[in-house]
Amino acid sequence: MAYASKRGRRPAEYASRSAHSQVINDPSVQDFLKKCSLPKRAEEVSLSGHAKLPFEPVADNPIRHVIAIDGGYDEVVVRSEFPSSTMCFFQFGALIFSVEDLENLEEQPFIDPDDMSKLKRIQRLKLALPVRNITFQGESTLTYSVRRAVYEFFRQKVDDERLIDTLSWFVFQEYGPKVSAWTLASCPVCGAPNVRLCRSGMTSDSTFSCGDCGGEIYLTDVFRLHETVDDELGAGGILGYVTTTIEQIILVHLIRLILKTKPALLGQILFIKDGPLAFFGQTANMHRPMRELVKHLLDRHDLYLAGLEKSGPFVDHADEIADKLDPGTVLILDNDYIYRYILPGKADPANPYGSTTYYSSKLIFKTRGGQVYVVSVPTREILAHPTEADLENLPEILTNIEKLRCDMYDNALVPVALANKLVSLANHPSSRILQKFATGAIRGS
Numbered sequence: 001m002a003y004a005s006k007r008g009r010r011p012a013e014y015a016s017r018s019a020h021s022q023v024i025n026d027p028s029v030q031d032f033l034k035k036c037s038l039p040k041r042a043e044e045v046s047l048s049g050h051a052k053l054p055f056e057p058v059a060d061n062p063i064r065h066v067i068a069i070d071g072g073y074d075e076v077v078v079r080s081e082f083p084s085s086t087m088c089f090f091q092f093g094a095l096i097f098s099v100e101d102l103e104n105l106e107e108q109p110f111i112d113p114d115d116m117s118k119l120k121r122i123q124r125l126k127l128a129l130p131v132r133n134i135t136f137q138g139e140s141t142l143t144y145s146v147r148r149a150v151y152e153f154f155r156q157k158v159d160d161e162r163l164i165d166t167l168s169w170f171v172f173q174e175y176g177p178k179v180s181a182w183t184l185a186s187c188p189v190c191g192a193p194n195v196r197l198c199r200s201g202m203t204s205d206s207t208f209s210c211g212d213c214g215g216e217i218y219l220t221d222v223f224r225l226h227e228t229v230d231d232e233l234g235a236g237g238i239l240g241y242v243t244t245t246i247e248q249i250i251l252v253h254l255i256r257l258i259l260k261t262k263p264a265l266l267g268q269i270l271f272i273k274d275g276p277l278a279f280f281g282q283t284a285n286m287h288r289p290m291r292e293l294v295k296h297l298l299d300r301h302d303l304y305l306a307g308l309e310k311s312g313p314f315v316d317h318a319d320e321i322a323d324k325l326d327p328g329t330v331l332i333l334d335n336d337y338i339y340r341y342i343l344p345g346k347a348d349p350a351n352p353y354g355s356t357t358y359y360s361s362k363l364i365f366k367t368r369g370g371q372v373y374v375v376s377v378p379t380r381e382i383l384a385h386p387t388e389a390d391l392e393n394l395p396e397i398l399t400n401i402e403k404l405r406c407d408m409y410d411n412a413l414v415p416v417a418l419a420n421k422l423v424s425l426a427n428h429p430s431s432r433i434l435q436k437f438a439t440g441a442i443r444g445s
Contacts, residue, residue, distance in 0.1 A: 039313075040341045042320040051332040052325075053388055055365070057399040061099070063304060064268040066404065068095045069251050071243045071274075075131055075236070083133045088239055090127040092246055094254060099400070125250070127153045129242065132234035143229045147188060150225065150242070151218040155206075158250075159257055164206045166253040167219055170289055172199045175259065176296050185285075188226040189215025197222070224282040241281040247273060248286070251305075252293065259301070267302035270400050277307040277360035277376045284357045291359040294378040298392055306397050307360060307376035314374045317342045318364045325366040330398065332391070333362040335384040352384035361386040367402040375401065 023029055071092040079085040129149050130136065136145035154164040173179045184195040190213035197208045197217065206219040223245055229235040251271055258266050279286040297303040309315050314333075325331060339347040354360075360376040361383055367373070375398075377391045388394065 037344065039317075039344065042324070045321050045324065045341050047321070047324055047331065050337050051334065051387065053330040053332070055328045055330050055368070055398055055402075056395070057402065058395050061399055061403075062267060062302070062396055063099055063270045063400045065096060065098050066270045066272060066400065067254060068272045069093070069247050069254075069274065070095075071247045073239055073243055075239065078134065085133040086131040086234070086236075087134060088129045088131050088235075090129065090243065090246070092125045092127075092243075092250060094250055099403070125153075125156070125158065125246075127242075127246070129235065129239075131236055131239070142231045142235060143188070143226050146229050146235050146238070147218060147221060147226055150223070151220045153246075154220050154249075158253060161253070161257060161260075163249065163253055164219055166256050167222075167249060168199075168202070168206060169256055170249070170252050170293065171219070171222055173289065173292055173296075175256075175293070182222055184217065184221060185224055186227065187212060187215065188217060188221050189213050222285075224285065228282050238282070241279075241283045244275060245279060245283045245286065247275070248277075248279065248290065252290075255293075255297070263301060266297070267304075270304040270306070270397065272404075273305070273307045274310070275307055276309055276358065276362070277305070277378055278354060278358040280357055287357055287359045291378075291380070294359055295380050298378075298380065302393065303378065304393050304397055304400075305378050306401065308401075309374040309376070312374075313342055314362060314364075318372050318374050321364075322366065322372045325364070325372070327366055327370055328368040329366045330394075331364040331366075332386055332388070333364065334386060338362075347384075349384050352382050355382045358382075361391060363391070365398055365401065367405065369402070369405065371402075371405050373401060 069092075071090060073088055073090040075086055075088045077084060078087050127149070130142060130145045132142070134145065135142060136148050139145040139148055151164075154167060155162055157163075169175060171179070171182050178199070180200070181196050181198045184197055186193050187195045187210045189210055192210065192212040195210055195212075195217065197219075201208055202219065208217040208219070209215070210217055223241075225235075225238050225241065228238050228241075230237075251273060254271070255266070258269070277290075278284075279290070294303065294305075333342075335347045335349065335352050338353045339345045343353070358376070360378045362374065362376050365373045365375050377394060377397060379386060379390050379392075381390075383390055
């Protein structure tokens with residue numbers, strides 16, 4: 001890394017313009033590049049031998065309501081001079097509307113604003129998270145501040161029920177045969193490995209005591225975010241994990257509320273999550289209790305759930321091969337296909353794609369109208385070669401995905417597009433406004 005000019009009295013150091021020759025002429029680099037390979041082009045992809053299903057919409061659509069869950073965040077600089085400080089503001093939302101309202105809009109020559117408002121019934125949740133050189137009152141480090149911020153967020157009520165109570169219901173599987181304990185990889189206070197969090201030892205504030213140091217452990221520490229936060233470099237590495245994790249806990253929260261009030265309603269709702277049905281990074285261990293919940297719901301209730309991807313290698317691949325798929329076709333992506341055409345690597349039957357992160361299987365769906373979607377559908381088990389029978393309620397899910405098409409953007413869905421509009425934070429002017437808000441609030445405290 002070159003030297004920078006701090007005071008303008010001496011020039012900045014610039015990179016060498018000839019050092020690349022040392023890299024190009026190095027035999028080890030040349031040998032390494034010869035052993036690398038690139039993803040297949042569209043013309044090299046063969047769909048023969050892979051599971052392609054014809055799609056026909058169901059005649060009797062059980063879905064009466066759609067709930068779309070999305071989240072967005074914006075990282076802002078609170079202080080630019082040394083030592084620079086940054087905060088991150090998150091906003092999450094669960095949008096709900098009836099399929100009947102959407103169908104009525106399609107039949108009207110003009111859309112009345114009052115009718116459109118029926119598609120925007122949303123509840124927003126906000127989270128402010130310190131990212132760099134900011135500590136929460138009473139906390140000694142950035143790591144502790146991040147833990148506290150996440151914990152306090154989960155203590156808030158959504159529809160008269162606390163999110164942290166839902167997290168307990170989820171982790172300890174209180175909906176069925178209960179799990180008595182959860183093993184935490186490391187104590188966030190002393191670092192002791194394999195800390196056992198017993199449900200019976202949890203306080204009314206959803207905290208535990210470490211058996212080694214006696215330090216306070218929050219239930220939200222099961223996300224293991226503290227393992228990725230660096231007090232010096234910051235918490236920038238967890239922002240994406242926080243977003244997708246909270247989105248899915250909101251999903252679990254809504255399912256819990258429905259089961260508590262009117263379980264039969266679950267069979268009339270399609271849940272749509274923006275992004276794949278998976279947990280990533282330090283939060284990946286959450287895919288196990290999520291799969292157990294999926295099994296429970298499929299066994300005793302109806303579950304209509306889909307993850308819709310808008311970007312990434314799977315979406316790029318789907319766009320590349322769209323012309324190879326006939327309208328009204330479902331292409332189920334198995335282990336062999338994924339590693340042959342989409343991701344680098346070699347398929348391993350003993351280690352299916354997403355075995356440590358996903359609680360779902362992926363497919364590419366080309367509707368009868370020509371729209372192409374990458375969809376993930378929950379499965380009971382980790383599968384290297386999923387079949388149509390493994391993707392339960394698939395016809396009903398795809399019937400409604402086709403029905404929810406949105407012509408505003410390429411291959412978009414109405415609920416996902418609306419949810420994103422209502423919770424996303426734009427770089428301009430949102431970022432600038434949030435920066436001024438955070439700077440003034442912190443300095444004034």
